[in-house]
Amino acid sequence: MLPKHLRRLEAESIEIMREVVAEFKRPVMLYSIGKDSSVLLHIAMKAFYPAKLPFPLLHVDTTWKFREMIRFRDATAKRLGLDLIVHVNKEGIARGINPIDSGSELHTQVMKTDALKQALDLHGFDAAFGGARRDEEKSRAKERILSFRAAGHVWDPRNQRPELWNLFNTRIRPGETMRVFAMSNWTELDVWEYIMLKKIPVVPLYFAKQRPIVRRNGATIMIDDKRLPLNRDERPEMRMIRFRTLGCYPLSGAIESDATTIEDVITEMKTATVSERQGRLIDTDEAASMEKKKREGYF
């Protein structure tokens, strides 16, 4: 039996997902392979049981994700019989955009934000579920559960609809879309407790293991494949590391840890002194960077 607060969060998320499926023509679930996506997917399966998921999953692949993430993604899709769409911004690839030479900001803009917009337009999705939480970051704290995007996927924080009770305004015009944050009110701890209690599979990178790394600008970067160029003074070493958030491997900072189980991870989190997003190099590009990225259409 789940604790009351998790039961409430789970039921709330289910209600939001059903509402969107009932009201929109073509919803999709953004699947990032991370722990939040794993929980969101688990809840979606519950919400529509015994029917199959009434929408496809979309993974925006920057081609720089950890190899273990891609393996996990494909295994999950197979295990659950999911309709998975993988989208890559081919134009970005053709222009040679990558996180190392182009810089994290341009890479994120082209390979994540633009790619997402491309995929949404291509398939004509009018609502996209995401696993973002309000506790992640300051500008997320004001995000609506149904976040309205004008044509061109523009997010205007001053032009969001008031959300009262559980009554959502789902009306949009052609070209307009809705981002749906069904886990808005979950916290990082809630997510981990839920994963533990429900025994939800997650990418093994969340658990500590000896992995090859280099230290770079104060961050610990895992050498996931041969594409990561090493400076002359950089010596790869094996360390016991894990990740609190996952993304493009050259942009994801690892933490040194001995937490090899979910129980360990939760214990570690309770004594942690830095936030989960600290490992995300893309957030520190500039002040209020998340707000800026969101205005441009980032999830």
Added chain:
Amino acid sequence: MTSKATSGPLGTGTKDQLRFITCGSVDDGKSTLIGRLLHDSKMVYQDQLTAVKRDSVRHGCAGSDIDFALLVDGLEAEREQGITIDVAYRFFTTPRRSLMVADTPGHEQYTRNMATGASNAQLAIILIDARKGVLVQTRRHSFICSLLGIRHVVLAVNKIDLVAYDKVRFDRIVASYLAFAAGLGFTSIVPIPISARYGDNVVDRSAHTKWYHGPSLMEHLESIDIQSDTVNQAFRFPVQWVNRPNPDFRGYAGSVASGRISAGDEIVVAASGRTTRIKQIVTQDGDLVGAEAGDAVTITLEDEIDIGRGDLLSLPTERPNIADQFAAHLIWMDNEPLAPGRNYILRIGSQTVAGSITAIRHRIDVNTCEQLAARTLSLNEIAFCNVATALPVVFDAYDVNRKTGSFIVIDRYTNRTVGAGMIAFPLRRAANVTWQAFSVGRSERAALKNQKPCVVWFTGLSGAGKSTIANIVDQKLFAMSRHAMLLDGDNLRNGLNADLGFSEAERAENIRRVGHVAKLMADSGLIVICSFISPYRSERDMVRSLIGNEEFIEVFVDTPIEECARRDPKGLYSKVKSGQIKNFTGIDTSYEAPIRPEIHLRTMEQAPEQAAEAVVDVLVARALLGR
């Protein structure tokens, strides 16, 4: 803000959640209090604190100290302006409770945000500046909390350090608040002297207030008994989505809004009155014996009866209200004012229905709770209204059930959420006045006249030539021995609509009445020619939906405003120019041209005679004139 766990056992079934709201005026220190709560309950990570220290130098207002407000003011715009512009949600975790706070701004123009935050809150922290005491804003915030159904209040008397931790002052503020709040229906009011900036009585009890023996704010939030009595109320299950994966399974997915249900119980579908029994309560984790308020489940029924999204299941012994008119409190949330009589979209539970505000009984001054007369509502104003819906809706009083007694109002053209309502009671008038079905119907009457009835609706600016053309059409029809009737704006305003002025709301009411008169005339078999400026698309569409698309012919008399002003047949444009007339269409109120009128007349290119001929041609082509 990332929540950081303190300690506590995992997976225990007793940890619950409290959702609360903070309200205060601009400088009462709300953001500082929340920042302090996060910081002192060790919810702030080192990297976040470092960022705040850096920002304190750039934007902060606390001198060399850390400005805790910067922990929570998220958007760039508000940090620069030093105000909070939207509702932000923060999270705390303690071993006993998971806490979620809606941080809402206090300025007058953001009342709608406060209502938003309060709509899902069980408790409110009302902040008072110890130096200022109970202010107008305090009353406003308390009234809104009460209206939105919050029953537990913490009176946080902040900045107690700035009045030298003075007990007498504290007691005086508390007494004056209790006197004012007596009529607001709160079941608990707990006053606490605090200093958000220095942390007195926020998480730990303060050594500076030895005279205070109550709990710290955090202790109170952790321990207050929020009786969740929704489980003991009448069973309500709004059907959200019909789950039909294969011909053998038909389930109704939804969340139990209140009460409880067990497999085998008899239920009734509120709108149709059909009854059946619960067969199974299905979840992915297995079938349940019962479900209660808050549970998201899928229900199957013994009998195949017609149920869809928007239906509400209840017990036959505890049925909800069904009516197409009700009285409700309404909070207006849009820059464009409420137009009574205008056709809006209402969301009530999982029901979506067309509806309008038919009357404003009174507006409520949120500062004084006074009842005032009003013909419209502006942003952040609150009123007690009569609401009519196109179809009967199912609901409870908001006082009894927040989930089945609340609704939102959506503008059908901008799609914005323009209002939020709390239903008080059904208007029985709706139940007692039914449409009389007479033996002689409209088709019989029309056949006698050898014509098909219709409504020909001329719209356009004042002076565009509507009445001139309409008059010629009328003459032509008369010459053809057809039975027509011409309704003209000026003529109706001299009699039936003599009580109406020219505000947006009154214009809407004018057209509503004309629409109904035209409908009665069409029902009697007449061809009804209407000539009205009718500037708003939504009102014309309302008449169209009343008459029916087949029989409504919209004629746009298209004349540029310069030409109308030049013609000025009634001398009105010169009066506008000299300032004698206000609210004049095309000058200081807008005219929304039809998008796809059945007939588009351009008077710069067509003489009135030709234009009238064109209208009659269309009527003949549509075979509306019979043989």
